[in-house]
Amino acid sequence: MTQSVRTRLSPAERREQLLDLGVRLLATRSLDELSIDLLAEEAGISRGLLYHYFGSKHDFREAVVRRAADDLIAQTAPPVDGEPEERLLVSMAAYLDYVVANYEGYLSLVKGAASGNAALRAIYEEARAALTDRIFREDAGNQILPDTPAVRLVVRGWSAMTEELVLTWKVEPNGVTREELIGILAGSLRPLVEATLLQP
Amino acid sequence: MTQSVRTRLSPAERREQLLDLGVRLLATRSLDELSIDLLAEEAGISRGLLYHYFGSKHDFREAVVRRAADDLIAQTAPPVDGEPEERLLVSMAAYLDYVVANYEGYLSLVKGAASGNAALRAIYEEARAALTDRIFREDAGNQILPDTPAVRLVVRGWSAMTEELVLTWKVEPNGVTREELIGILAGSLRPLVEATLLQP
DNA sequence: ACCTCTTATTGAACGACTGTCAATAGGTAG
DNA sequence: CTACCTATTGACAGTCGTTCAATAAGAGGT
Known part of the structure; x- marks a missing residue:
């Protein structure tokens, strides 16, 4: 899952990808086990990017x-x-x-x-x-x-x-x-x- | 609340004090806002002592x-x-x-x-x-x-x-x-x- | 094919918090 | 008054959320 090459998506696509992934991960882990670390790794992106799309962990969870x-x-x-x-x-x-x-x-x-x-x-x-x-x-x-x-x-x-x-x-x-x-x-x-x- | 002098209680008393304090704090904060830091400060003890009585944060919450x-x-x-x-x-x-x-x-x-x-x-x-x-x-x-x-x-x-x-x-x-x-x-x-x- | 510019993306750095452990000192028994 | 037991501490390591200046992907123009 670790992406060696940096791939650049349109904001809409990336947002969609992250939300979908979040919902999918919710089926395995509970909401407070949904850490930024885990999500970034699973999506193959850096932690920082999540903060670009969702202001905070709480905001991300809310969106999911x-x-x-x-x-x-x-x-x-x-x-x-x-x-x-x-x-x-x-x-x-x-x-x-x-x-x-x-x-x-x-x-x-x-x-x-x-x-x-x-x-x-x-x-x-x-x-x-x-x-x-x-x-x-x-x-x-x-x-x-x-x-x-x-x-x-x-x-x-x-x-x-x-x-x-x-x-x-x-x-x-x-x-x-x-x-x-x-x-x-x-x-x-x-x-x-x-x-x-x-x-x- | 900060205790400058170290007071030594019997294990039973200390345990009781910490549990009571925990329940009392639950009326103000939610369970996951009940951090070890907060509790230690409120009780006037060091964080380490909480781990002596309750193995982990989860164990403490469970007891409360x-x-x-x-x-x-x-x-x-x-x-x-x-x-x-x-x-x-x-x-x-x-x-x-x-x-x-x-x-x-x-x-x-x-x-x-x-x-x-x-x-x-x-x-x-x-x-x-x-x-x-x-x-x-x-x-x-x-x-x-x-x-x-x-x-x-x-x-x-x-x-x-x-x-x-x-x-x-x-x-x-x-x-x-x-x-x-x-x-x-x-x-x-x-x-x-x-x-x-x-x-x- | 090359260059340029926008901006999506990164990674290092900071603070807050959990958990560990050897060192310290309070209190009691003798 | 002394010595011992153990309740208690404080410093340290690791994890996680969050910030931000630096970087590079990729589209559009020439």
Whole structure:
């Protein structure tokens, strides 16, 4: 991988190469093991060049995480037609399949977000908001999901539950099938909201 | 804070002092901002001494997180008598109050666990297992919660939801009262499990 | 083919931090 | 008061993030 000859790319190409490499490395290492040293060596460039394209290590990580989040949102876009319940099922399936297919990378995204950095957290929040806002949008007229603070809160909690369930199931399915899990995920939202609305 | 004179404590005392200081600092800084330098200066000792008591930075962090987790478990112990539903309510209230009172520290615990390190993750898992196992134990005879893989999975998800809701609510209550939140948390477990059992 | 100029790229240097270890000194037993 | 045990120190080596003046790749003009 060590490049003896200095190759000169256009800024756009180099930036792309470094971001792609960053996302790819995220599947093997965790976010804070993604050192400048490692990345420079793996890309066959000097450490200095990274600072030319991304101001700091944090900025680079932020760009990598943002790209990973964009991938997630793009690849789990819900279908535009069909019944609300059906679309929710398809959404859940897409999310589940994405996480299973990109397990390590997704884990790095989640960990990175939780790891304190405000910028990373914001990207993560944004991605999850994009996923849950779809649900409110899918429910035209807010018949299933009235838009109250408590319901917003519960939908957010349901997102966290979904994430936890999918990540856990990926590691230990324990006999639960993919279809069962999707059914549980999609089928739990309505009872949760109803239970919330029953609160005095 | 700089100690001009070298004070010699018994190993037990020094260990205790350092751990306490570590937990206290966790309320201000995040886990990976808890450097050896900072801690040594704050404690008025040399960096070397920290390595005498804890083999490495990771070991020290692990000890600090373990202490924080033990605190959480001890302070949220459920009452031994009363109806199951009532005990669940009291448990939830204790958990909520603990998180609100120790918000920053609890956040550091959660972040630390998510941050990749296997040892930290294990401590966190252990703490959460202690919290959820209580629920299964409270439900004598497993009338509400049959002990199946799917139900185990959902209870785990419900834990994640609970954590998310409490942390979010602490920052943005949005008009939801403490009692409402506790009601939502405690009242959501049964519907969730029932919806799960309905899955074909 | 050669030259020129822009700018992508380098590598040395600095500071902050983790980790190691032989030397030092506090306190206690005798 | 002395001697010994060991808690504690401080200096040193290695790693990593970050900066910046110097270098050379490659395109465009002649």
